[in-house]
Amino acid sequence: MNKINELLISIFVLFLTCASLPFPVQADASKTIDNSASDMIELGRKIYQDGELGDGSPVKAIVLGDIEVTGDQFTCLNCHRRSGLGGPEGTKYVLATNGGSLLVPRVDLYMERPAYTYETFAEAMTLGVNPKGTPFDPIMPIYDLPEPEMRALFGYLKTLSNKYSPGVNDVELHIATVVSKDIDPQLKNEMLQVLNAFIDNKNAQTRHEKKRYTSGPFYHEYRNKAYRQWVLHIWEVSGPAESWAGQLETYYQQQPVFAMISGVVSGDWNPIHNFSREKKLPCLLPNTDLPTIGSPADFYTLYFSKGLTLEAQTLHSDLAGNNTNGDIVQIYRQGTIGEKGAQASEKVARAGKTEIINLPLVENADWQEIKQKTIQPGVGAVVLWLGADDLEKYAEVLGEHLSSAPVYVSSSLLNGEYDLIPPPLNRAAKIIHPFKLKEDQQARLRQLEVWLKQNNISMSNPRIQGQTYFACLLLNGGLKHIKRYYYREFFLDLLDHGERMSLYSINYPRLSFGPEQRFLAKGAYIIDPATVKNHWVIPGH
Amino acid sequence: MSHPRHTIKIFITLLFLFFSEQHSSAAKFEFQKSIANYQIPDVVLTNQDGKKVPLIPFLDSEKPVMLEFIFATCTTICPVMSVSFTNLQRRLGKDTEKLRLVSVSIDPEHDTPSIMNKYLNRYNAQNGWDFLTGSKEDIDLIMKAFDAYVSDKMNHQPLTFMRSPEEKQWVRVNGFLSGKEMMKEYQKLIGQDL
Numbered sequence: 001m002n003k004i005n006e007l008l009i010s011i012f013v014l015f016l017t018c019a020s021l022p023f024p025v026q027a028d029a030s031k032t033i034d035n036s037a038s039d040m041i042e043l044g045r046k047i048y049q050d051g052e053l054g055d056g057s058p059v060k061a062i063v064l065g066d067i068e069v070t071g072d073q074f075t076c077l078n079c080h081r082r083s084g085l086g087g088p089e090g091t092k093y094v095l096a097t098n099g100g101s102l103l104v105p106r107v108d109l110y111m112e113r114p115a116y117t118y119e120t121f122a123e124a125m126t127l128g129v130n131p132k133g134t135p136f137d138p139i140m141p142i143y144d145l146p147e148p149e150m151r152a153l154f155g156y157l158k159t160l161s162n163k164y165s166p167g168v169n170d171v172e173l174h175i176a177t178v179v180s181k182d183i184d185p186q187l188k189n190e191m192l193q194v195l196n197a198f199i200d201n202k203n204a205q206t207r208h209e210k211k212r213y214t215s216g217p218f219y220h221e222y223r224n225k226a227y228r229q230w231v232l233h234i235w236e237v238s239g240p241a242e243s244w245a246g247q248l249e250t251y252y253q254q255q256p257v258f259a260m261i262s263g264v265v266s267g268d269w270n271p272i273h274n275f276s277r278e279k280k281l282p283c284l285l286p287n288t289d290l291p292t293i294g295s296p297a298d299f300y301t302l303y304f305s306k307g308l309t310l311e312a313q314t315l316h317s318d319l320a321g322n323n324t325n326g327d328i329v330q331i332y333r334q335g336t337i338g339e340k341g342a343q344a345s346e347k348v349a350r351a352g353k354t355e356i357i358n359l360p361l362v363e364n365a366d367w368q369e370i371k372q373k374t375i376q377p378g379v380g381a382v383v384l385w386l387g388a389d390d391l392e393k394y395a396e397v398l399g400e401h402l403s404s405a406p407v408y409v410s411s412s413l414l415n416g417e418y419d420l421i422p423p424p425l426n427r428a429a430k431i432i433h434p435f436k437l438k439e440d441q442q443a444r445l446r447q448l449e450v451w452l453k454q455n456n457i458s459m460s461n462p463r464i465q466g467q468t469y470f471a472c473l474l475l476n477g478g479l480k481h482i483k484r485y486y487y488r489e490f491f492l493d494l495l496d497h498g499e500r501m502s503l504y505s506i507n508y509p510r511l512s513f514g515p516e517q518r519f520l521a522k523g524a525y526i527i528d529p530a531t532v533k534n535h536w537v538i539p540g541h
Numbered sequence: 542m543s544h545p546r547h548t549i550k551i552f553i554t555l556l557f558l559f560f561s562e563q564h565s566s567a568a569k570f571e572f573q574k575s576i577a578n579y580q581i582p583d584v585v586l587t588n589q590d591g592k593k594v595p596l597i598p599f600l601d602s603e604k605p606v607m608l609e610f611i612f613a614t615c616t617t618i619c620p621v622m623s624v625s626f627t628n629l630q631r632r633l634g635k636d637t638e639k640l641r642l643v644s645v646s647i648d649p650e651h652d653t654p655s656i657m658n659k660y661l662n663r664y665n666a667q668n669g670w671d672f673l674t675g676s677k678e679d680i681d682l683i684m685k686a687f688d689a690y691v692s693d694k695m696n697h698q699p700l701t702f703m704r705s706p707e708e709k710q711w712v713r714v715n716g717f718l719s720g721k722e723m724m725k726e727y728q729k730l731i732g733q734d735l
Contacts, residue, residue: 091618
C-alpha cells in the first residue's frame with residue numbers, strides 16, 4: 001500500500017516539476033563563468049543589455065505565449081530601458097525592474113505584490129507570474145536562463161539604479177556648462193546669460209516647493225520631494241584640448257554634477273564627449289558644429305545634429321541626386337572650422353569614390369588663381385566652406401564670372417545667417433542649411449525675443465541663444481518627469497521619449513527623439529536661389 | 542496509513558487544482574478586431590534596398606497583405622510586432638513570398654534604407670517582408686488613411702492591418718496575437734479557415 005502511495009506521490013511531484021519547466025533543461029553552457037561578484041554583475045549586465053549568455057550565445061525566450069525570440073532581436077534593455085525604470089509606450093506601461101523596485105513590496109492602487117526574492121524572481125522569469133501569482137502581460141517574454149545566468153541577472157538588477165547619481169542631494173541639483181577660455185567673450189556671454197536667467201527663473205518660481213518639501217501633504221509627497229534647487233557651475237577649460245579631460249576631472253572632483261548642459265568650446269567637442277561617456281554623465285545639446293560621431297553605445301551625449309558632417313552628407317546626397325560629374329573643388333581657410341567641413345566632405349566623397357580637389361586658403365591667398373581653378377572645365381561642383389569675410393573676397397574676384405558648375409555654401413559657417421551671402425553668389429549658390437528656414441522660424445524667434453526681453457537680454461545671436469534656451473527647456477522637461485528618481489540613465493531614458501519637445505525647437509526643424517538616437521535633427525535644406533526652391537534632404541534616404 | 546483510493550482522490554484533486562491554477566494564471570491576450578475600408582494615398586515610398594515603391598499597386602497585390610506601423614528604435618511595441626512577423630514567416634517555411642508583409646516606418650527622419658535593412662536582418666526577415674519609409678508628409682498621410690495617426694510616435698498602438706487579395710476591406714487588429722492566432726488569421730486571408 002505504502003509503495004503505491006509513494007509511487008503516486010512521486011509521479012505527481014515529477015509531473016509538477018516537469019510541467020513547471022517551460023523549456024527542456026539545457027546543458028550548462030556557463031561552466032566557465034567566474035563566480036566573482038563583479039564578474040557576475042558584468043554577466044548580468046550583458047544579459048540585460050546585450051541579450052547574451054555567459055558563453056556568448058543569445059538569450060532565448062518565448063513571447064506572446066508561443067513565439068520564440070532571441071537576445072539578438074531584443075533584450076531586457078529595450079523595454080525596461082537602461083535605468084531599469086521602464087515607462088509608458090503607446091498602450092503599454094513597462095514595469096520597473098531596478099533593485100529599488102524589485103526588492104520592496106508594492107502596495108498601491110495599481111498593484112499589490114510582495115518583494116521579490118531570488119526564487120520568486122526566477123519563477124517570474126520562467127513562468128511569467130509575479131510573486132503574488134498574477135500573470136504578466138503576454139508581451140513580457142518568459143526566459144530560458146541557466147541558473148548561473150539567472151543569479152547574475154538578479155544580481156545585476158539589484159545594483160541597477162539603486163542609489164542617486166552623483167551631483168544631486170536632498171536640496172540641490174548641480175549642473176555644469178563647459179566653455180573654453182579662448183572662445184569669443186561675447187559668444188560665451190550670450191550663452192551664459194540664457195543659462196543663468198533660465199535657472200534663476202526656475203529656482204524663483206519653485207521657491208515654495210522648499211517649504212512644501214518638509215510640510216506638504218503626504219499625497220503630494222512624490223511631487224514635493226522631487227524639488228531641488230538648481231546650481232550652475234561654469235567649467236572653463238584652457239590650453240591644449242588633450243589637457244581638458246584632466247581639467248574637467250578636477251572640476252568634477254570638487255563638485256560632481258548630475259548633468260552637463262549646453263556649452264561652447266573652440267574646436268571639436270570630442271574631449272567633453274569622452275569625459276561624458278567615461279563618467280556616465282549626461283551632456284545635453286552642446287553648441288557645436290563638430291560633435292563626435294560615435295557608436296550607438298555613446299549614450300550620454302545628446303546633440304542637435306551631426307553639424308558639419310551632416311552638411312557634408314547632405315551636400316553629397318544632393319550631388320548624387322543630380323548625377324553631378326567632374327571633380328568637387330572645395331575652398332576653406334586653413335586652421336578654421338571650414339577645414340573640418342572640407343575634411344568631413346572628403347571622408348564622405350571617399351566612400352562614394354568622388355574626386356575632391358582641396359584649395360586651402362592661407363594668408364595673402366591668391367584669389368585670382370583660386371577663381372580660375374573653380375571656373376575651369378572639368379569642375380563638377382564648387383563647395384565654399386567659408387565664413388562671411390572670405391565669401392566677400394571670393395565674390396569680389398568672381399565679378400559676374402560665375403562657375404558653370406553648381407556652387408554650394410555652408411550655412412553653419414555663417415551661423416545660419418545666409419542673408420550674409422554677397423552677390424552674385426546669393427543669386428546662384430545653393431545653401432546647405434541644417435536649420436529652420438527663416439520664414440518657419442519667426443514665431444519661435446518672437447517667443448524667444450519676448451523671454452529674453454523679460455530677462456533684460458537683447459537678442460544678439462539667435463542661434464546660440466535659441467539653442468541654449470531649447471537645451472534648458474529639455475533639461476526642465478526631463479527633470480519634471482524624473483520625479484524623485486534622480487538617476488542619470490532614467491533622465492536620458494525620459495528624454496528619449498521627448499518627441500513632443502520638438503514643437504518648441506527654435507533653430508532646428510523636425511527633431512526626432514528615440515533610444516539610440518543621439519543626433520536629434522537628421523537632415524538639412526538645400527536652398528536654391530536660382531530656382532527659388534528648397535528641399536529637405538536626409539542623407540541616406 | 543491511507544488507502545490507495547484515498548490517495549488517488551487526492552492525486553486527482555491536486556491535478557484539478559494544478560490545471561485550474563494554470564488556467565487562472567495564464568496571461569491574457571487582449572485585442573480588438575474590426576473591419577474597415579481605407580483609401581490608400583497615392584504616394585511613393587522607399588524600401589530597405591533604396592528602391593522606390595508606389596504604395597497603391599504594392600498593397601493592391603495578388604497576395605494577402607499584412608501591414609504594421611513601426612520604427613527601428615522603438616522600445617516595446619515594435620520589437621514584439623516584428624518577432625510576430627518573423628514567427629509567421631518561419632511557420633510559412635518555403636511559402637514566405639505567398640504573403641506580403643509590410644512594415645511602414647513612423648519615424649521616417651531616422652529610418653533610412655540602411656537602418657531598415659539592418660532591422661530586417663535582426664528579425665531574420667525573409668523574402669516577402671518589406672520595410673518602407675518616405676517623407677514625413679507622406680507617412681502622415683498613410684497613417685491618417687489607416688486611422689492610425691499619432692503626432693508623437695511614442696504613443697502609437699500595436700495595429701496590424703490584413704487584407705486578402707479578393708477583398709477591398711481590411712481587417713484591423715488592435716493588440717497582440719499569439720503565433721497560433723496570427724497563423725489562423727493568415728489562413729482566413731487565404732480562405733483556409735477551418
